[in-house]
Amino acid sequence: MPSVFVQGKPVDSYPPLAPEARRGRVRRITEVGEEVLHKPCRDVTEFGPDLAALIDDMFLTMYVAEGAGLAANQVGVGLRLFVYDCPDDDGVRHVGHLVNPVLEPLDPAGRRLLDEQEGCLSVPGAMMAVPRPDRAVAHGLDKHGEPVTVEGTGYFARCLAHETDHLDGQVYLDRLSRRDRADALRQAADRREEVFARRAANVEALSG
Known part of the structure; x- marks a missing residue:
C-alpha cells in the first residue's frame, strides 16, 4: 500500500510540506461569526496564476496553523476550493x-x-465529537481545470x-447541539x- 497519495494518486515519495507552501504567503484565518464563513461559496470559473497563488498561500497558512485542511473562505475568499x-x-x-x-452521495x-x-x-x-460517515468520495477539479476524484476513509473522510x-x-458548530456549541x-x-x-x-519557523 503506498504511504502517500497526491491529488488522489499514489506517489513513491513526498516532502514533509507540500511544495506549494514554499511559494505561498501566510494569510489571516477567518473566525466563526465572520460573514464569509456562513454563506455558500461561488464556483471557481477562472483557472490561472491567481488561483495557483491562492492555493500556494492556503497550503502555507494551513501548515502554520497546524491544520489538516483549509477552505478558501477560511482565508476570506468566497470560492469553492480547499487544500488538505x-x-x-x-x-x-x-x-x-x-x-x-x-x-458523492453514499448509500445509507x-x-x-x-x-x-x-x-x-x-x-x-x-x-468536539461530530458524527461523520467513515468514507467519502469527492469529485472536483485541479488548479488547471482537470477532473480529480479523491476517496477517503476515517479521519481523511x-x-x-x-x-x-x-x-x-x-x-x-452548526452540526452540534446548542449546549455542545456553547x-x-x-x-x-x-x-x-x-x-x-x-x-x-510557526510563522517564524517556516519562514526562517
Whole structure:
C-alpha cells in the first residue's frame, strides 16, 4: 500500500510540506461569526496564476496553523476550493487541493457514522465529537481545470466532509447541539491566545 497519495494518486515519495507552501504567503484565518464563513461559496470559473497563488498561500497558512485542511473562505475568499494534507486511519497521507468539489452521495445502508473529535482552524482551540460517515468520495477539479476524484476513509473522510461543509457556508458548530456549541465556543475563548502564540511561532519557523 503506498504511504502517500497526491491529488488522489499514489506517489513513491513526498516532502514533509507540500511544495506549494514554499511559494505561498501566510494569510489571516477567518473566525466563526465572520460573514464569509456562513454563506455558500461561488464556483471557481477562472483557472490561472491567481488561483495557483491562492492555493500556494492556503497550503502555507494551513501548515502554520497546524491544520489538516483549509477552505478558501477560511482565508476570506468566497470560492469553492480547499487544500488538505491529512492522514487516514491507516496512516496513509493524502495531500492536494480540490476546486468546486462535490461529495458523492453514499448509500445509507452501506455507511457507518464515526462520532469522533473534530476541530476547526476558524474555531481555534476547540475540539468536539461530530458524527461523520467513515468514507467519502469527492469529485472536483485541479488548479488547471482537470477532473480529480479523491476517496477517503476515517479521519481523511472526515476532513473531506468538513472542508466541503465550509464551502456550503457551514461550520462544524452548526452540526452540534446548542449546549455542545456553547462548550466549543468556551473552549475556543479559553485557548485562543495559546493557539495564536503557536501560529506566530510557526510563522517564524517556516519562514526562517
